[in-house]
Amino acid sequence: MTQVINIINNFPHPDNLNLKIQTIKPGLATGKLIGGNLMVVNALYKTEYLPNLAGNILFWEEIDEGNSAVIYQLHQLYNSGILKEINGLVIGHIKNAPNFKNIKNTILDLTKDYSYPIVKTNRFGHGVTNFITFTEGSLAHIDTQKHLLVHQTKFNNNQP
Numbered sequence: 001m002t003q004v005i006n007i008i009n010n011f012p013h014p015d016n017l018n019l020k021i022q023t024i025k026p027g028l029a030t031g032k033l034i035g036g037n038l039m040v041v042n043a044l045y046k047t048e049y050l051p052n053l054a055g056n057i058l059f060w061e062e063i064d065e066g067n068s069a070v071i072y073q074l075h076q077l078y079n080s081g082i083l084k085e086i087n088g089l090v091i092g093h094i095k096n097a098p099n100f101k102n103i104k105n106t107i108l109d110l111t112k113d114y115s116y117p118i119v120k121t122n123r124f125g126h127g128v129t130n131f132i133t134f135t136e137g138s139l140a141h142i143d144t145q146k147h148l149l150v151h152q153t154k155f156n157n158n159q160p
Contacts, residue, residue, distance in 0.1 A: 026144040027117030029088030035059035061092030061125030078110040089118040093125030
């Protein structure tokens with residue numbers, strides 16, 4: 001089974017999710033979706049529990065952390081080298097961070113030397129109703145010129 005999600009501003013998804021993305025930084029990217037909660041991603045760095053991020057698309061969301069805590073976590077991503085390794089970035093819902101402009105500016109500053117796309121959607125993360133689900137390790141493609149995020153999940157009944 002292949003699930004394809006087209007995310008176009010103000011364009012209803014076939015499942016009536018009415019998803020929207022905001023382009024933070026334009027570009028194209030293809031890779032496996034790897035991520036989760038921002039603080040957990042940072043905590044798992046350099047452990048056997050965080051898959052290899054090199055050449056893949058990092059997605060993250062955050063809950064109950066204010067702007068300064070999120071910005072601190074973003075600096076951790078930068079200092080660890082994660083932002084240098086990835087091929088794209090998808091930002092989800094950031095609960096209780098009232099000023100996304102500061103977070104956005106930090107992201108742009110920390111990624112200024114990298115050419116990969118960065119997009120934001122509030123359709124995944126803690127506290128989101130009518131949410132989308134990203135399958136860890138599934139293939140994704142970002143094309144900001146087309147306002148498109150394609151997420152493909154393939155299920156193989158022969159795998160254990």
